[in-house]
């Protein structure tokens with residue numbers, strides 16, 4: 001693990017640094033509307049930053065959601081970004097593990113993610129087929145919709161995940 005890394009909840013003054021991180025990490029994708037929207041969700045989302053030498057080098061967000069027709073407290077992981085120069089040094093894993101602790105404190109039982117299974121399987125995520133995405137995924141992405149059970153939660157109600165407004169952009173789920 002990289003040295004001198006601090007992980008903490010983000011503050012309003014971190015916004016510019018977080019935005020720059022996403023510009024640098026996703027040069028071909030504009031995630032800023034999503035990121036800004038999530039930062040404005042207040043207590044309906046968790047946002048953690050990884051800081052090294054006073055610079056934001058990583059960020060993760062979790063959004064509290066529910067499954068339509070159910071009462072389960074679930075969360076959606078994303079986005080996650082680590083500054084390209086510091087990939088493969090454990091920053092992404094440290095952010096994910098720190099956020100799991102926060103989820104457990106918030107009594108969240110299930111976490112969902114749309115991401116590369118080759119990365120998220122290392123944390124125990126498995127393909128999800130009972131809870132569905134807000135928009136139908138392209139066929140080739142089906143294995144990318146995954147879930148992870150935290151603590152001793154019961155499996156959530158079957159149905160579509162209901163996400164807050166920043167996540168209701170079809171392009172986030174289809175391209």
Ligand SMILES: CC(C)(COP(=O)(O)OP(=O)(O)OC[C@H]1O[C@@H](n2cnc3c(N)ncnc32)[C@H](O)[C@@H]1OP(=O)(O)O)[C@@H](O)C(=O)NCCC(=O)NCCS
Nearest residue numbers: 025080081082087088089090091092093094115116118119
């Ligand atoms: C994905 C990302 C957050 C990982 O952060 P990181 O700090 O490099 O991750 P870690 O150091 O904790 O883990 C690195 C490991 O994950 C692997 N990895 C990283 N991205 C991966 C991917 N998309 N698919 C498979 N494995 C991946 C690395 O090869 C490395 O493997 P190793 O431990 O066997 O050497 C970072 O690479 C990133 O910001 N990528 C661009 C943005 C992105 O794709 N975000 C969404 C993730 S699906």
